[in-house]
Amino acid sequence: MNTPCYTIHLDIFEKNCREVMDAFEEAWGGRVEYGYSVKTNHDAGLMKYAHAKLGWFIETVSPDELELAFNLGFDAENIIFNGPCKCSRQDALINAIRGGAYVNLDNLDDVSFVCRHVSDVRDASRIGIRVNYNLEAECPGETTAGESVSRFGIDVENKDFARAVDMLRSAGIEPAGLHMHTSTRSRSAAVFTSLARKAAQLVNDYGLKLHFVDMGGGYFGGQKVEGKPSMEQYAQVITRELKKALNPEMTTLILEPGASVIATSVTYETSVLSVRDIRGTKIVTMDGTLLHVNPFMAHRNQPYSTSLIADYDARPVDEHQIICGCTCMENDRFADEHSVRRLEPGDVLSFRFAGAYTMAFNSNFIVNPAEVNYEF
Ligand SMILES: Cc1ncc(COP(=O)(O)O)c(C=O)c1O
Structure with a gap:
């Protein structure tokens, strides 16, 4: 063995992924899709394994990650495109939406860009909005941003979320998804209860007909540690809250687990x-x-x-x-x-x-x- 080296145990990776899949498919009862988080580990072997062996999407958070995925031969329709800097490379964003990727709009500039390029949108059922609300108020001390505000997504409380919905609808695009990813220190079940409850509330408040709800990553997993939720517990609280507003037969649940499957x-x-x-x-x-x-x-x-x-x-x-x-x-x-x-x-x-x-x-x-x- 040449050192220093990393050894990737694909059997452990697959076991961790299947734990997520089994728990959520059982609890949701409808279609569930998964995004391999390139940000967590951009190793090409892992990306290919996740897609070829497990059918996972490739989840990217920047134009450069998107380009890496394209260069490795992934088609846009097998990609989720997230992140705060999509507009820095308009060609990337256009290729993603033309190719039918899931695209979660992170800010009003993203929304306005999509509205200006409506004719490029191949599959409007894959355009979602990333949500920002005051999770810290509901789960004090748990979020990564803490008492500051999280910098990602579109704020519900200052009405930017309402603006985003209106802008898309005026352009003839019905918002098809919500992206709830929020990083926390705790990775607790209470956090995911709040995130799923907020998604359900937005569905009701805005009369959304969601094709997908993307709960993002942020789970604990790959090992059992006392006091940390199991995948089954995450799946239970998330699906219980989502089902209050969404029908699993109509809405795909998307998850983007990173550390929980790769660490x-x-x-x-x-x-x-x-x-x-x-x-x-x-x-x-x-x-x-x-x-x-x-x-x-x-x-x-x-x-x-x-x-x-x-x-x-x-x-x-x-x-x-x-x-x-x-x-x-x-x-x-x-x-x-x-x-x-x-x-x-x-x-x-x-x-x-x-x-x-x-x-x-x-x-x-x-x-x-x-x-x-x-x-x-
Ligand atoms: C949008 C998005 N999805 C998924 C993940 C993966 O998160 P984690 O590794 O905490 O599961 C991240 C990382 O923060 C992210 O930014």
Whole structure:
């Protein structure tokens, strides 16, 4: 094995995806579609697997992601196009709507663009509006934006949502979908209850005849952790609220799970390059970097496994050891350890759950992205 490297476990990925599919198809009882979140991990192998093996759409949040999907051979009709900067590349937006992609309009500029290009809209049943409302007020402390406002979607409270509906209707397009994606810190069932309830309320308030409702991503998944909802619980609360206003036979439920299906599907391996002593502390330098598994370098001890080191349990114990990455940055540190067994050059450490928002952030800053292997 060449290190540093990511190993993508396609069997785990598929199991995680099927968990989502089984839970939601059972609970909704109508058509359910899924978008593979390119933002979470843009690995071409994963994108192709999600589509070819599982029938998932490719969910993109920028013109560049859309272009990547086109370059990999995905047709527009197998793509969901989201995100706040669609109008930065009008050709991309036109190709998406002409080709029949699901397009969720994120702001009034998107809406106005679509209204001006009505003749390009191949399938109006795939044009949706991304919703912004005060979720933080309903679930205090849970949203990522916190007490500030979320920057995505079209505000319901200041009447921009009403304007968007009117603009589309005046242009002869009936809004066909709602996009509810909102990032939260908690990923709680209460958040999804609120999001689905808001979607149902908008359907009633605006007399919407929805072809689809897209609940976005933001679920917890791939592992069972006490206090975190299961996929079945998410499916239950979402479908219960949606069914108050929508008929599953008429409306497709769309989900865009990212971290919940990708995080646990990838492990990252890195080898010890050297060990030095600095005033009694062992500095262990790896051939990989924290940037590969924790790209924002959030301050935490990154959990790892030593199971690939055959004689690890027979090694002497070091009082203090800092496991560092190979880049020339002081804070490139995986873990700060006390009373752990000695590491030696050539030892391989394995970091689990390295699939979400890791590889997608890799750049050529100081070191190149790590190599990728696939395991079935
Ligand atoms: C529009 C959209 N859909 C889906 C996702 C995937 O979210 P997560 O990885 O939290 O499931 C994201 C990421 O924030 C997103 O922006």
